[in-house]
Amino acid sequence: MKNLIGVAALAMVGLSACKTINKANQDAAAKFPVFSTEAHRGGRGLMPENTIIAMLDAMSYGNITTLEMDTHITKDNQVVVTHDDYLSPGFMLTPEGKEIPPGDAKKYPVYQMNYDLLKAFDIGTKVNAGFTQQKKVKTYIPLLADLIDSVQTEIKVKNKKQVFYNIETKCGPAGDGVVNPVPEVFVKLLMDVIEQKKITPYVVIQSFDKRTIQLINQKYPKVKTSFLISNKKSYDENIADLGYKPFIYSPEWKLVNEELVSKAHTDGVKIVPWTPNTKADIDRLKALKVDGIITDYPNLF
Numbered sequence: 185m186k187n188l189i190g191v192a193a194l195a196m197v198g199l200s201a202c203k204t205i206n207k208a209n210q211d212a213a214a215k216f217p218v219f220s221t222e223a224h225r226g227g228r229g230l231m232p233e234n235t236i237i238a239m240l241d242a243m244s245y246g247n248i249t250t251l252e253m254d255t256h257i258t259k260d261n262q263v264v265v266t267h268d269d270y271l272s273p274g275f276m277l278t279p280e281g282k283e284i285p286p287g288d289a290k291k292y293p294v295y296q297m298n299y300d301l302l303k304a305f306d307i308g309t310k311v312n313a314g315f316t317q318q319k320k321v322k323t324y325i326p327l328l329a330d331l332i333d334s335v336q337t338e339i340k341v342k343n344k345k346q347v348f349y350n351i352e353t354k355c356g357p358a359g360d361g362v363v364n365p366v367p368e369v370f371v372k373l374l375m376d377v378i379e380q381k382k383i384t385p386y387v388v389i390q391s392f393d394k395r396t397i398q399l400i401n402q403k404y405p406k407v408k409t410s411f412l413i414s415n416k417k418s419y420d421e422n423i424a425d426l427g428y429k430p431f432i433y434s435p436e437w438k439l440v441n442e443e444l445v446s447k448a449h450t451d452g453v454k455i456v457p458w459t460p461n462t463k464a465d466i467d468r469l470k471a472l473k474v475d476g477i478i479t480d481y482p483n484l485f
Contacts, residue, residue, distance in 0.1 A: 214346075214385030216408070216431075216454075217249040220476025221485045222350055224252050224459045225267060229315050229480035232275075232308035234265045235323045236334045243338060243347060247485040250348040250388075251335065252478050255328055255374060257365050262299040263328040263377050267354060269293060269363040271305055275312040279304035295363045299327065315480065328374075332381045350388045350410065350478070351378075353396040367395040375404060390434060394426050401428055410434045410456065419447045432456050434478070437469060445472050 223245075226238025239251050254267040271292035273284040279301075284292070294302060308323035326334075332349070339346060353374065355364035364370060378387055389400050390410035397409040410432035413422055416439075423429060433448050437457035448455045454475035460466050463484050466477055477485075 216348065216388075217476070219470075220250045220348065220350075220454075220456055221247050221482070222250040222252045222456070222476060222478040223248050223482040224478045224480045226251060226253060227480060227482040228312075229317055229461065230483065231319055232321060232323055233312075234267055234325070235307060236326050236331050237308070237321055237323055239331060239335055240338055242482045243335070243344060245482045245485065248347070248482050249345075250350050250476070252350040252352070253328075253331070254352045254354050256294045256354050257370055257373055258294060258299045258302060259296055260298045261373055263373050264294065264299065264302065264325050265328050265331050266294060266307075266325045269295070269354070269359065271302075275307065275310050277306040277310050279306075281306065281309075283310075293363050295359075295365070317481075329377050329381060332377070332383060336381070336383070346386060348386045348388065349383060350390055352412070353389065353391045353393060355391070355393050355396060357393070357395070367393070367399055371396055371399045371403070375400075375407075378407075388432060390432070397430065398427060401430075408432070412458070413439065419444050423451070423453075429453050432475070434458060437465065437477075440469060440472060440474060442472055445474060449473075 223242035225233035226235060227242040231238035231241045234253055242248050242251060253265050256264050256266050258264055270290050271284060273286050273289055276284060278284060303324045306322050307325055308321045312318050338344060353370055355370055360366050378384055384407060388408040388410050389397060390412050391397050392412040397411060400407050400409050408431040411426055411430045411434060413435040429451050430453060432454045434456045437460040440455065440457045445455050456476035456478060457469055457474055458478040459480055460469060460477060461480050466479065466484055469477060
């Protein structure tokens, strides 16, 4: 009997050790890249933005470590990957394949549409005047859950390295109840998807809306956050306004200088600017020792 107890005890110790090793391996695998090379909206310079086909295309460039994307909430509480509050006449077509008249620019608010209707619009066929290299492929606005499934399947089937997800919450105080839910609802719906898909260690939540990342920091402290910046306030002013030191401080690329990088690094905060779109500008930022780059052209790395 004593021997049986001893064997059982050893087995439990072994199981515990395996769990510890697995956890250690997972933590090691989830280490944020030393330099985060990020495909903005999946690389909209080359493919229709914020689509599954864009994300998979970005992954074909071996240097890409991170997929950057935007999220909105639909009327039926689905988390979708898209940037604009309203469906854009600039690069979208109706379910019938027709142009959206410029005068109807605010006719289709994402937050006021159920997903089955939203999905019927074409986001990939119309030429986007700002991105002449972009391939034209008929496609749609995806659910975040479906995009994650597609990316994770691509990783498994093709034995690719695990990518990180840099996910933006598209919201603001002026839009509450109009083009976005209140932050508490947005964060809960978003985190439910992320946790269900078991990708939490590989996620950064970014926003210009400090409220959402403040909530993430409070309620999900293990989740990495990034503060997006386009204002002319100093680093110290923006950090004081946020109320905590985020994992990443993400300014418009033209705002980055040696002093900013030095101050952030002194605080243990990474600098990942957006969105330089020439190799010369990317190289200049690298020379300033930034910690990553978000660009529309994943082929520039």
